[in-house]
Amino acid sequence: xxTTRITEEERAKAFAPTRKPEVTERQQLxxxxxxxxxxxxxxxxxxxxxxxxxxxxxxYRFALDHFIRMSAKCSRCSxxxxxxxxxxxxxxIPCKRSELLLSVYRRHFTLAGxxxxxxxxxxxxxxxxxxxxxxxxWNCTACRRCSMECPVGIDHALITHLGRYIxxxxxxxxxxxxxxxxxxxxxxxxxxxAVPVPALVDTLEFLEEDMxxxxxxxIKFPIDKEGAEFVFFPAVSDFLMEAESLMGIAAVFTxxxxxxxxxxxxxxxxxxxxxxxxxxxxRVVTKVSDETKRLKGEKxxxxxxxxxxxxxxxxxxxxxxxxxxxxxxxxxxxxxQAWKAGKLKLQPNAIPERVTYHDPCNIARQKWILEQPRxxxxxxxxxxxxxxxxxxxxxxxxxxxxxxxxDEIRPYRTAVGGKAKADQIRATGAKYxxxxxxxxxxxxxxxxxxxxxxxxxVGLHDLLYKAIIFPDHMIQPAVPADAExxxxxxxxxxxxxxxxxxxx
Amino acid sequence: MATFEWEDVKIEVDEDGFMxxxxxxxxxxxxxxxxxxxxxxxxxxxxxxxxxxxxxYQKYGIAPMIRKLCKETGFPLKKVYELFPxxxxxxxxxxxxxxxxxGCV
Numbered sequence: 001x002x003t004t005r006i007t008e009e010e011r012a013k014a015f016a017p018t019r020k021p022e023v024t025e026r027q028q029l030x031x032x033x034x035x036x037x038x039x040x041x042x043x044x045x046x047x048x049x050x051x052x053x054x055x056x057x058x059x060y061r062f063a064l065d066h067f068i069r070m071s072a073k074c075s076r077c078s079x080x081x082x083x084x085x086x087x088x089x090x091x092x093i094p095c096k097r098s099e100l101l102l103s104v105y106r107r108h109f110t111l112a113g114x115x116x117x118x119x120x121x122x123x124x125x126x127x128x129x130x131x132x133x134x135x136x137x138w139n140c141t142a143c144r145r146c147s148m149e150c151p152v153g154i155d156h157a158l159i160t161h162l163g164r165y166i167x168x169x170x171x172x173x174x175x176x177x178x179x180x181x182x183x184x185x186x187x188x189x190x191x192x193x194a195v196p197v198p199a200l201v202d203t204l205e206f207l208e209e210d211m212x213x214x215x216x217x218x219i220k221f222p223i224d225k226e227g228a229e230f231v232f233f234p235a236v237s238d239f240l241m242e243a244e245s246l247m248g249i250a251a252v253f254t255x256x257x258x259x260x261x262x263x264x265x266x267x268x269x270x271x272x273x274x275x276x277x278x279x280x281x282x283r284v285v286t287k288v289s290d291e292t293k294r295l296k297g298e299k300x301x302x303x304x305x306x307x308x309x310x311x312x313x314x315x316x317x318x319x320x321x322x323x324x325x326x327x328x329x330x331x332x333x334x335x336x337q338a339w340k341a342g343k344l345k346l347q348p349n350a351i352p353e354r355v356t357y358h359d360p361c362n363i364a365r366q367k368w369i370l371e372q373p374r375x376x377x378x379x380x381x382x383x384x385x386x387x388x389x390x391x392x393x394x395x396x397x398x399x400x401x402x403x404x405x406x407d408e409i410r411p412y413r414t415a416v417g418g419k420a421k422a423d424q425i426r427a428t429g430a431k432y433x434x435x436x437x438x439x440x441x442x443x444x445x446x447x448x449x450x451x452x453x454x455x456x457x458v459g460l461h462d463l464l465y466k467a468i469i470f471p472d473h474m475i476q477p478a479v480p481a482d483a484e485x486x487x488x489x490x491x492x493x494x495x496x497x498x499x500x501x502x503x504x
Numbered sequence: 505m506a507t508f509e510w511e512d513v514k515i516e517v518d519e520d521g522f523m524x525x526x527x528x529x530x531x532x533x534x535x536x537x538x539x540x541x542x543x544x545x546x547x548x549x550x551x552x553x554x555x556x557x558x559x560x561y562q563k564y565g566i567a568p569m570i571r572k573l574c575k576e577t578g579f580p581l582k583k584v585y586e587l588f589p590x591x592x593x594x595x596x597x598x599x600x601x602x603x604x605x606x607g608c609v
Contacts, residue, residue, distance in 0.1 A: 019519070020506075020519075023519075034519050175519075176606070179606050180606040180607045183606060189565075191607070192606060192607030192608070193566075193605065193606055193607035193608075193609055194565075194566060194603075194606060194607075195566055196564060196565045196566060198564055198565075199564035199565065199566045199568075202564060203568075203569045203572065206569065206571075206572050206575075207569075207571075210571075210575075235607075235608050236607060237607045237608040237609045239569060240566075240567065240568075240569050240570065240593075240605070240609055241569075241570060241608075241609060243569055243570070243571035243572075244571075268607075270607060270608060305608075404608065405606075405607065405608055407520065407594070408519070408520070438608040439608055442608055442609075
């Protein structure tokens with residue numbers, strides 16, 4: 001990766017304080033994200049207690065023991081870290097970041113480390129170190145490119161995750177995430193964006209009307225249908241932000257005829273626990289499993305969202321039944337399989353503009369979903385181009401690891417975290433950036449706005465919606481404009497490829 | 505939480521400047537909040553958007569989907585950004601006295 005150092009001007013903007021000095025004083029914490037008030041006394045002791053409790057009730061010890069033995073601090077990871085490449089700050093080198101927590105582990109939780117520390121009277125955890133961790137761990141986008149480069153296999157993103165988890169247990173976590181998960185787990189609406197069920201139903205009915213108008217096909221969002229094959233969980237924010245993605249998904253199911261449903265008991269795929277707390281991760285993923293079982297559904301279907309997909313795919317088996325856990329699919333896997341099986345017909349060259357694809361880290365790094373969206377895009381786009389690097393080597397949007405929800409650090413995200421991505425997007429000259437992830441979509445929209453790039457961020461299904469060819473029997477006769485047209489033989493069924501609205 | 509004062513208006517706002525108690529919203533409050541968004545004057549078009557948001561919020565307890573907002577008010581998204589430079593969620597909703605949107609919004 002070539003160096004993408006930011007300018008001094010960008011640096012000043014990205015690192016400008018975002019909090020009032022009195023808040024920093026009161027919380028004795030100097031970070032750029034907002035934190036709800038928490039007990040400031042005796043922080044090191046409480047940090048160590050939380051760390052000890054987590055070690056006792058998890059498998060982290062095995063990983064940490066391995067990491068402290070193997071860590072050579074060779075800094076090869078720095079060549080892959082887009083944050084370090086932008087800031088040039090040694091504090092941002094991934095193995096330096098990991099060392100913040102590994103040093104605490106070595107000093108307080110290994111025999112050799114604690115004996116040496118006691119004899120020399122050094123290395124014990126201080127408030128300053130907690131301050132450093134609170135800042136450093138949230139500068140990382142958890143994209144895991146560093147782990148790919150590490151010659152000894154240290155998973156820096158896992159260490160960052162654990163660090164954030166311990167910090168959250170003593171009250172230090174971005175308020176944006178804490179407020180959202182509190183509503184999801186304890187609030188009246190039970191989802192991160194606080195969407196009440198009547199608003200959900202109103203939204204879906206509105207979209208159904210729009211689709212009927214545009215496609216002349218009765219495309220429905222089945223609600224609370226028991227026994228459906230797929231129970232659908234998009235990032236709940238899609239119900240506010242991503243009309244076209246949802247319409248595309250409903251259109252795909254209408255065309256294939258497979259059964260799916262959205263449950264009113266729970267309809268949010270978002271799981272911020274993946275970013276900062278295993279405890280929350282477990283509780284949220286359990287909600288997904290419970291709702292699917294309540295509706296007697298066979299499979300969990302996650303919408304266009306990277307972290308939602310990864311948290312369900314990998315943690316539903318961990319927390320909800322092991323080998324008997326419900327199978328988890330991402331919507332792109334379903335659509336691809338349906339297209340390959342001939343259940344879905346797509347119009348070639350339906351999208352004349354140049355299109356490129358952004359791989360969300362959470363589904364690409366482990367090579368889970370790489371080719372399916374590409375093949376679908378090549379089937380419908382006249383001018384498809386790749387970003388470089390791509391697939392499992394992709395560059396993060398710059399808002400990964402939950403940072404995208406923290407609005408107060410937007411200047412940091414778009415100047416530092418997203419710097420490399422902005423260069424990549426510019427180089428493609430694409431009109432549409434397909435980013436099948438609610439996190440990536442939000443970040444990339446802010447990125448192109450702040451970096452002055454003329455590109456539109458869309459989901460995969462936004463474009464598929466324009467290209468789906470419905471079977472003739474589904475297409476309804478055009479509604480006559482007025483009574484005089486009733487006997488007009490011209491009122492024939494409108495096919496999607498001839499319907500002007502399809503390209504709007 | 506902080507107290508925000510503008511002329512005769514005095515309200516409680518969060519760190520992002522959103523109202524803590526949306527029930528206390530009135531047209532003077534809208535003017536006060538607009539001043540924090542770089543909007544000095546609320547035109548008829550601003551009010552159309554604000555009133556639609558408030559009606560929907562009072563009925564459903566949340567802001568409408570952006571596509572619905574655009575369709576029902578007749579303003580394309582670009583126009584919404586012209587009216588409220590921070591956009592529908594962070595700008596228009598704030599002036600309409602809605603709580604700060606949470607999650608990936």
